[in-house]
Amino acid sequence: MFRSATTRKRRDFLRTGIVAAAGSMLGLKVTKGGVGAPAIKSKTLRPVAISSGNGLAATEKAMEIVFNGGDCLDAAVAGVKIQEDDPEDTSVGYGGLPNERGVVQLDASVMHGPTHRAGAVGALENIRYASEVAKIIMERTKRVFLVGKGALEFARMYGFKEENLLTEQARSLWQYWIENRSKFDDYMTPTESLDDIPEQLRYFIDTGGTINLNVLDTHGNLGGCTTTSGLAFKIPGRIGDSPIIGAGLYVDNEFGAAGSTGLGEVNIQTCASFLVVEEMGRGKTPTDACMAVCQRIVERTKVGYLWRDGRPAFNVNFYAINKRGEFGCASILSGSQYAVHDEDGARHMDAAYLYERG
Ligand code: GLY
Secondary structure, three states: OOOOOOHHHHHHHHOOOOOHHHHHHHOOOOOOOOOOOOOOOOOOOEEEEEEHHHHHHHHHHHHHHOOOOOOOHHHHHHHHHHHHHHHOOOOOOOOOOOOOOOOOOEEEEEEEEEEEEEEEEEEOOOOOOHHHHHHHHHOOOOEEEEEEEEEHHHHOOOOOOOOOOOOOOHHHHHHHHHOOOOOOOOOOOOOOOOOHHHHHHHHHHHHHOOOEEEOOOOOOOEEEEEEEEEOOOOOOOOOOOOOEEEEEEEOOOOOOOEEEEEOHHHHHOOOOOHHHHHHOOOOOOHHHHHHHHHHHHHOOOOOOOOOOOEEEEOOOEEEEOOOOOOOOOOOOOOOOOEEEOOOOOEEEEEEEEEEOOO
């Protein structure tokens, strides 16, 4: 097939590792929902980053690292840290919504395709970079999953700074929840109508929050990371799917990478991200694999989370890439978007879905 001189030149840059030029192209503006970043044209190397809708900047950061020859997992963690730092994202890291006692407890996992190793952390308090703690567990120990006090002590040992993660915004949303959750408790209920739910809470209820980011790098390796403050106002100690390898994240360097956001319990009960990757291994496209697992979850969910007519009253979203750099996303309910950054630049796209919301 004919390839232009420009295309050949760009591919050669990637192959020889002289990719600073490509990296600097990432300085180009990426607009919400639009294309603005680099167009690396290559048929043999198709690096791509795919993320939940809150991860557009994260995919941009990840691809900057990838285009400079970096590793898939280094790229994924550097990307999600942008959301862990963002006080406006009430589903991740600093600014995440707390548990029912007002304490922010974070969950995260990483998985590295080339070594098939994983790290995870659960119910971590006072440390904003749960993703990085998970990565250090993977890199520096023979273990996979640390939780609670032990995870905090581990993070301290590796020099992580402790801080109060509860922002004023998250505290006031928690207070709102406490005052509105029941008519039979000690608190006056200031809000009578559900229409009055603060926008950030409505967003959280609708989308579930969390960030998952999966990366295929220029070496053809896959890595992924999922990080979250978990279900808002959860029972203290509740751990969702995000730090559970196979549920909220799974990577197989032969087949693909997948991760999830949304209601974690149903993902845990179906080993959902593992199943998405397995479906890709059996030949399904990433979107079809994500749809098949959404369908499986709906079929298996018999108790709780259902409307009277049997329709799901919850949502999960899956984000997947295969070894060839094809990507896809599907949700149980309509209305979700995801972020992707590939040779056509960074953009938001609509997820495939099973049911119309509402
Ligand atoms: N999927 C995030 C959670 O359920 O905690």
